[in-house]
Amino acid sequence: MGRAGVASHSRRNGDSSTRRPEAEKFVQLLTPQGELRMHPEHTIEVPPTELRGLYEDMAKARAVDAEGILLQRQGELGLWPSLLGQEAAQIGSGRALADDDHVFPSYRDHGVALCRGMDPADLLALFRGVSHGGWDPAEHNFHLYTLVIGSQTLHATGYAMGLAKDGADSAVIVYFGDGATSQGDVSEAFNFAALHEAPVVFFCQNNQWAISEPTEKQTRVPIHQRAAGFGFPGVRVDGNDVLACLAVTRWALERARKGQGPTLIEAFTYRMGAHTTSDDPTRYRNAAEVDEWRAKDPIARLKALLTSQGWADEAYFADVDDRCRQATRAVRERVRAMSVPDPKVMFRHSYADGHALVDEELAQFTAYTAAFDSEGC
Numbered sequence: 001m002g003r004a005g006v007a008s009h010s011r012r013n014g015d016s017s018t019r020r021p022e023a024e025k026f027v028q029l030l031t032p033q034g035e036l037r038m039h040p041e042h043t044i045e046v047p048p049t050e051l052r053g054l055y056e057d058m059a060k061a062r063a064v065d066a067e068g069i070l071l072q073r074q075g076e077l078g079l080w081p082s083l084l085g086q087e088a089a090q091i092g093s094g095r096a097l098a099d100d101d102h103v104f105p106s107y108r109d110h111g112v113a114l115c116r117g118m119d120p121a122d123l124l125a126l127f128r129g130v131s132h133g134g135w136d137p138a139e140h141n142f143h144l145y146t147l148v149i150g151s152q153t154l155h156a157t158g159y160a161m162g163l164a165k166d167g168a169d170s171a172v173i174v175y176f177g178d179g180a181t182s183q184g185d186v187s188e189a190f191n192f193a194a195l196h197e198a199p200v201v202f203f204c205q206n207n208q209w210a211i212s213e214p215t216e217k218q219t220r221v222p223i224h225q226r227a228a229g230f231g232f233p234g235v236r237v238d239g240n241d242v243l244a245c246l247a248v249t250r251w252a253l254e255r256a257r258k259g260q261g262p263t264l265i266e267a268f269t270y271r272m273g274a275h276t277t278s279d280d281p282t283r284y285r286n287a288a289e290v291d292e293w294r295a296k297d298p299i300a301r302l303k304a305l306l307t308s309q310g311w312a313d314e315a316y317f318a319d320v321d322d323r324c325r326q327a328t329r330a331v332r333e334r335v336r337a338m339s340v341p342d343p344k345v346m347f348r349h350s351y352a353d354g355h356a357l358v359d360e361e362l363a364q365f366t367a368y369t370a371a372f373d374s375e376g377c
Contacts, residue, residue: 026268027248028238032296034304036243042091044247048311054095054242055306056320058087058299061111064120067332068110068127072277076335077127081108085240085272088298089205090113090175092245093267096253097173100141102163104156104174107145112175116142120327121334130338132349134245150176150183153202157189157262160200164259171256173249174200179210181226182218190230190264198254201249202227202264205239207271212284232262239269240298251293270296343369 027042046054061083083090086108094115097103110123117140126134126145137143146152156174164171180186183202193200201345205225208215215223225233235256237248245267252263262338270293274281306312347362 026236026238027244028241029243029247030238030241030301030305032240032301034301034308036305039244039247042244042247042251044243044250046243046246048306048309051302051306052312053315054068054091054246055299055302055312056323057091057095057111057115058242058302059320060327061087061091061114061326062120063297063328064114064123064331065110067328068124069273069277071124071332071335072127072131077124077277078129079127079276079278082271082273082274083108083110085270085293085298086205086207086267087111088242089203089239089245089267089269090301092242093173093175093203093249093265096249098170098253100168100170101253102141102143102159102172104143104159104169104172105145106149106152106175106177106180107147108177109145109175113142116140118142119333121338124331125338127195128335128338130341150180150185152176152188153180153189154192156200156202157193157198160193160198160256160262161196162198164196169257170203171199171253173203173253175203175205177210178204178206178208178215178218178223179213180204182210182222190227190232190262193262194230194232197259197261199259200262201252201256202262204264204266205250205269206266207239207269209271209281209285211275211279212281219278222266224264227262227264231266232317234264234266236266236268239267240293240296240301242302244300269298 027039029037029039029042029044056086065083068077071077072080077341090109091113094112097115103112103116110120113123114120118135122131122135123350125131129181133144135142135144143155146155153176154173156172160172163172176186190202206215206223210218222236226232235248235252237244239245250263252265255261256264272293303317324347344362344365347358347365350358
């Protein structure tokens with residue numbers, strides 16, 4: 001097993017002290033230097049073609065994410081939550097899924113969305129404010145982004161219980177962050193899933209910051225250990241290791257499909273950017289912490305493996321970068337061309353057969369907006 005080796009760090013700017021808790025063992029198959037290592041319980045054989053596919057997926061996810069930040073800064077999006085640094089956790093787990101599995105995301109899981117075949121423009125449209133949810137969940141078995149922290153764990157558990165009652169040979173995975181584990185919804189979901197042996201994988205991306213609140217102010221024990229209290233397995237994995245995330249998630253999903261109940265995976269990773277584009281992380285964490293995690297970059301370590309083994313060369317990496325640029329350029333053009341919907345459409349789908357109160361609210365809203373039109377605004 002590998003050791004987390006995570007330095008801690010001053011958790012508030014201006015504090016030169018460091019916090020180095022006892023290193024916690026976790027599953028690691030690819031070191032930050034790009035070296036393969038064995039694990040006694042979780043092994044995986046990934047051919048070079050699949051390794052290159054994982055690299056391309058992570059590179060595309062990072063490119064789409066960077067485009068989202070640029071578009072927001074240029075006034076094209078209202079907000080954007082970055083996944084920078086969490087590509088391995090999302091791509092590794094996302095590629096472990098079968099086509100008939102179901103995903104319940106939070107609001108930062110753009111890499112998983114791409115793995116499921118989602119159009120990145122649909123993700124950007126949501127944050128542009130021109131869609132009401134953004135996509136049909138049934139099209140890719142990828143449910144809607146959830147902004148209410150932790151509530152998707154209950155949705156996923158209930159859906160998984162339904163799948164089990166239907167006799168479906170599929171599983172559910174739900175994504176949430178370390179901050180969500182402080183919500184009661186998550187504990188309730190753990191309990192229901194355990195009692196009913198629901199075929200669900202709880203995938204916690206512990207990026208160590210719930211906005212500005214560090215993990216050590218949320219829990220006294222590593223997050224994956226909470227599963228034991230509910231009666232199901234919990235595993236901590238190197239969240240910057242795409243191979244470990246792939247292997248452990250495959251194992252957990254297979255347990256679920258066999259009727260062996262839920263699993264909690266804690267992907268120990270780091271949010272390299274801001275919580276969202278409205279956040280300034282320099283106000284609560286220092287540069288040394290970020291530099292330390294930059295050395296564990298998930299894409300760089302897979303690139304190092306591909307290079308050292310002769311499975312890819314600089315021409316290949318340049319081609320991947322070029323394809324990513326072309327793809328994001330096309331997405332940018334589509335986003336800028338998106339039409340603004342009539343605001344009154346928000347009143348049309350609250351009730352299937354209409355409602356007198358909604359009609360009254362629509363009339364008030366119509367009169368309110370008409371006042372601006374009459375003033376030439």
